[in-house]
Amino acid sequence: MALRITDECINCDVCEPQCPNNAISMGESIYVIDPDSCTECVGHHDEPQCKVVCPVDCIEIHPQWKEDQQALMAKYRTLTGKN
Numbered sequence: 001m002a003l004r005i006t007d008e009c010i011n012c013d014v015c016e017p018q019c020p021n022n023a024i025s026m027g028e029s030i031y032v033i034d035p036d037s038c039t040e041c042v043g044h045h046d047e048p049q050c051k052v053v054c055p056v057d058c059i060e061i062h063p064q065w066k067e068d069q070q071a072l073m074a075k076y077r078t079l080t081g082k083n
């Protein structure tokens with residue numbers, strides 16, 4: 001699954017530099033996650049780093065973007081070029 005940022009985001013800028021896939025960027029009014037680049041941190045960390053650091057807990061699983069561990073690992077490999 002990819003994660004998404006809800007409209008409770010306070011634009012604190014903390015999550016963006018933590019993302020190992022550069023999936024987080026400033027959107028029109030709040031930060032957004034590119035689901036094509038989010039592996040839920042699979043391949044890099046044990047936990048989603050953006051979720052760990054967010055002070056208002058406004059990052060959740062994207063309801064329309066379901067992927068299992070295998071798919072996330074495949075995405076990680078594609079993004080990083082690692083086998």
Ligand code: SF4
Pocket residue numbers: 003018019020021022023024033037038039040041042048049050051
């Ligand atoms: S879960 Fe990981 S890969 Fe996905 S946006 Fe958050 S920090 Fe980036």
Ligand code: SF4
Pocket residue numbers: 005008009010011012013014015016031050053054055056057058059
């Ligand atoms: S850490 Fe949370 S509140 Fe801060 S910019 Fe990221 S999503 Fe928004």
